[in-house]
Amino acid sequence: MDSKKYLEDLTHIKDMMRRSSRFLSLSGLSGILAGLYAMAGATIAYIFLFPPKGEYLTLHSWNFKLSVALLLVIALLSMLTAYLLTTKKARKNNEKIWDETTKRLLFHFLVPLITGGLYILIKLNSQHYGLTASLMLIFYGLALLNASKYTLGNVQYLGVAEIILGLVCAVFPGYGFWFWVVGFGVLHIVYGSLIYCREEAT
Structure with a gap:
């Protein structure tokens, strides 16, 4: 009996540590939208x-x-939707929406994203248009990968998929628009659906 209680306490402590170091209230529905x-x-x-x-x-x-x-x-709608749905989920799970973990998550996500955005603007100003979609996918994937250690672990898989898609897009720059649609449209819907199904199952 004591052994069972000991294991339950360890599981509880492990869950508390995981929640304190990771932001776990991301909404699958926000990814779909x-x-x-x-x-x-x-x-x-x-x-x-x-x-x-x-x-x-x-x-x-x-x-x-x-x-x-x-x-x-599109970016503002996505961020607003993510904020509203994530806030709703966090309240449901009795979790804080803004703490040190959230700050770390945003920092590690925004640094690669903003860096990529500025680099793309520099390239556009130099009239280098062909790799815009590829660069957007790659830097977005790097941002997801960089932030994944502070949120749901499987965010890293979405990040890797975006990076690979961006590299393939660089090989076929004439189809950048369609790669962009797949990366920011289809992959988000697939990933969001998987997370949403898991949410519904728990």
């Missing part, structure tokens, strides 16, 4: 903003500015 936002934005861009075949969006063109605005709207 982020993927849907990305695919909706890609559809709008494909129909209304794409230049003729063989041409690129130039940095100072009106369509490029609209494309950047569309990307920002």
Whole structure:
């Protein structure tokens, strides 16, 4: 009996340590919705903003500015959705939404992401457009991989998948748009669905 209680106490302590070092309230539904936002934005861009075949969006063109605005709207919607759903889940699990673990998570996620964003802008300003989608996927994957040690462990698999997809995209830069759709749309929906199914099962 004492042995059983001892093992239960150890399990409880291990769970407390895991929760104190990792942010575990990420919502699977937010991943699904982020993927849907990305695919909706890609559809709008494909129909209304794409230049003729063989041409690129130039940095100072009106369509490029609209494309950047569309990307920002998608990013803001995704972040707002993630915040609302994650906050809801954290309250349900009696967990803090803002603590040292959350700060570490955001720091390790945002440093590669912001670095990548600035590098992409520098390349665009130099009129190097062909690898934009590839760089976005790679730096986003690196951000996920870097932050994965402070949240759900399987986030690293999404990060690795994004990096691999970005490298393949670099080999086929003419299909960057479609790689972007797969990386930010399809992979998010698949990953979010897996997390959501696990949430429903527990």
